[in-house]
Amino acid sequence: MSRSLLSCLLAGVMSFAGAAHAEDVVRIGTLSDYAPFEYRDAKGELKGMEIELAKTMCKHIQAKCEYVTMDFDALIPALKARKIDAVLAQMSITDERKKVVDFTDLFTLAPVQYVAKAGSGITEDPATLRGKTVGIYSGSSHETYLKKRLPKSQSGIAIKAYPSQDPIWLDLEAGRVQAALTDTTVAHEWLEKTGKAKGFALAGKPLNDVAMFGEGTGIAVRKGDPLRARLNTAIKQVLTDGSFAAENKKVFPFSIAPALK
Amino acid sequence: MDDLWLYAGQLLEGAWVTVQLALSSLLVGLALGLVLAAGSLSGRALLRRAVRLCTGLLRGIPEFLIVLVCYFGLSNLINNHFDGAVEISPFAAGVFALSIVFAAYASEVFRGSFAAIPRGQIEAAQAFGLTSTQTFFAVRLPQAWRIALPSLGNLWQSLLKDTSLVSVVGLEDLLKKSNMAAQATHQPFLFFLAAAAVYFVFLHASQPVFAWLERRAGRGFEARAA
Numbered sequence: 001m002s003r004s005l006l007s008c009l010l011a012g013v014m015s016f017a018g019a020a021h022a023e024d025v026v027r028i029g030t031l032s033d034y035a036p037f038e039y040r041d042a043k044g045e046l047k048g049m050e051i052e053l054a055k056t057m058c059k060h061i062q063a064k065c066e067y068v069t070m071d072f073d074a075l076i077p078a079l080k081a082r083k084i085d086a087v088l089a090q091m092s093i094t095d096e097r098k099k100v101v102d103f104t105d106l107f108t109l110a111p112v113q114y115v116a117k118a119g120s121g122i123t124e125d126p127a128t129l130r131g132k133t134v135g136i137y138s139g140s141s142h143e144t145y146l147k148k149r150l151p152k153s154q155s156g157i158a159i160k161a162y163p164s165q166d167p168i169w170l171d172l173e174a175g176r177v178q179a180a181l182t183d184t185t186v187a188h189e190w191l192e193k194t195g196k197a198k199g200f201a202l203a204g205k206p207l208n209d210v211a212m213f214g215e216g217t218g219i220a221v222r223k224g225d226p227l228r229a230r231l232n233t234a235i236k237q238v239l240t241d242g243s244f245a246a247e248n249k250k251v252f253p254f255s256i257a258p259a260l261k
Numbered sequence: 262m263d264d265l266w267l268y269a270g271q272l273l274e275g276a277w278v279t280v281q282l283a284l285s286s287l288l289v290g291l292a293l294g295l296v297l298a299a300g301s302l303s304g305r306a307l308l309r310r311a312v313r314l315c316t317g318l319l320r321g322i323p324e325f326l327i328v329l330v331c332y333f334g335l336s337n338l339i340n341n342h343f344d345g346a347v348e349i350s351p352f353a354a355g356v357f358a359l360s361i362v363f364a365a366y367a368s369e370v371f372r373g374s375f376a377a378i379p380r381g382q383i384e385a386a387q388a389f390g391l392t393s394t395q396t397f398f399a400v401r402l403p404q405a406w407r408i409a410l411p412s413l414g415n416l417w418q419s420l421l422k423d424t425s426l427v428s429v430v431g432l433e434d435l436l437k438k439s440n441m442a443a444q445a446t447h448q449p450f451l452f453f454l455a456a457a458a459v460y461f462v463f464l465h466a467s468q469p470v471f472a473w474l475e476r477r478a479g480r481g482f483e484a485r486a487a
Contacts, residue, residue: 032433033443039441039445040271040441041445042270044274068431070351070431071428071429071431074429074430077333078430081333081340082340083348164444166440166443167449170449
């Protein structure tokens with residue numbers, strides 16, 4: 001009796017596992033709190049520019065896509081643990097990440113820039129940030145950049161890492177951090193849409209450090225996964241057929257499309 | 262405030278996940294805690310030491326890490342060693358992680374409360390011819406339960422709040438849902454305060470339950486004191 005129950009359970013687990021790894025199902029790992037790229041609306045539905053484009057791309061590669069949301073820090077571990085098959089979450093293509101995952105061709109290209117109080121004198125020049133604290137999203141390439149390029153011992157710049165973007169803005173308003181380092185796309189959302197960012201602005205010029213920020217963002221897949229080639233075709237298609245531009249226009253007045261190779 | 266009503270459904274969904282997580286972990290944790298307490302009170306030195314080492318480890322590692330290890334580590338371990346593709350759902354991993362930690366703390370509470378029962382009572386039970394199983398269920402457990410309840414109430418409160426750790430592996434509990442709503446509407450204060458209110462209501466609602474359990478467990482003692 002108990003043995004048959006056990007084998008039933010095992011069979012259940014096996015069949016479930018089998019279904020999860022069927023060829024045409026692609027599980028896309030993403031975020032639920034990164035507007036306007038990916039977020040949940042009041043009904044709990046996943047929305048955003050990247051989600052819309054993912055749906056289009058899944059049609060192109062004739063795959064059934066499932067979306068799994070988690071914290072940014074958990075995405076690469078989940079990819080390696082085969083809990084998801086691809087990461088689409090504004091993930092910058094960096095050398096450090098390339099050691100553990102493969103990336104598709106460029107998907108979006110967003111400049112990285114400081115946000116600070118207007119008139120604070122803060123610019124892209126590290127000297128203007130000496131003695132100040134910069135808020136960054138934990139696990140982001142912005143964090144790696146500050147740690148590697150401007151270690152506190154030399155630059156005098158303290159950093160504070162946050163598990164999501166909103167607390168960074170809260171602390172910027174409260175003065176606990178004097179600047180935030182983020183993608184201009186994310187900054188745009190806060191500066192232009194919340195009505196709370198009065199007196200704050202993009203500071204200086206965008207940072208130019210390809211080795212750190214990568215050339216932009218891409219979709220991450222497991223090393224050697226043939227899914228990469230399929231996604232590359234799909235990316236090319238949305239970039240050329242105008243669907244990328246259409247989604248882009250809905251959320252940003254500037255283009256974040258990468259140049260086609 | 263309009264946004265709050267708009268997202269109320271989402272918050273309630275998250276609250277439901279929180280309740281499910283907390284109650285499942287409480288049940289599994291209590292049962293496991295009793296087993297661990299039995300182990301750490303065992304007459305066999307080897308078993309006793311092994312169990313105490315385990316509970317010591319579980320209490321000494323941040324719960325956040327235990328959640329990560331359970332979700333990613335366990336399925337990796339199983340998949341690498343048994344060549345399968347076993348899926349551990351975030352909920353199962355979350356309940357497992359929260360309950361082993363709860364069990365480790367509860368086992369210490371139980372150990373203390375079993376030790377607080379006077380040895381003479383057990384001797385008396387033996388003199389009445391009760392078997393050791395009968396002694397356990399009729400003499401030791403009801404009294405240990407009474408002594409353990411206030412501390413278990415404390416553990417329950419921290420368990421309910423620790424459920425928010427599980428969101429790292431993708432479970433959308435109350436705190437994660439309010440974070441999402443805060444992100445989408447750019448009103449973090451509103452939604453974090455709402456989440457705080459819901460946690461408070463849950464804990465406040467659980468107090469009468471514990472009060473009732475304590476009254477029930479203390480029946481004989483109150484009558485004698487009166």
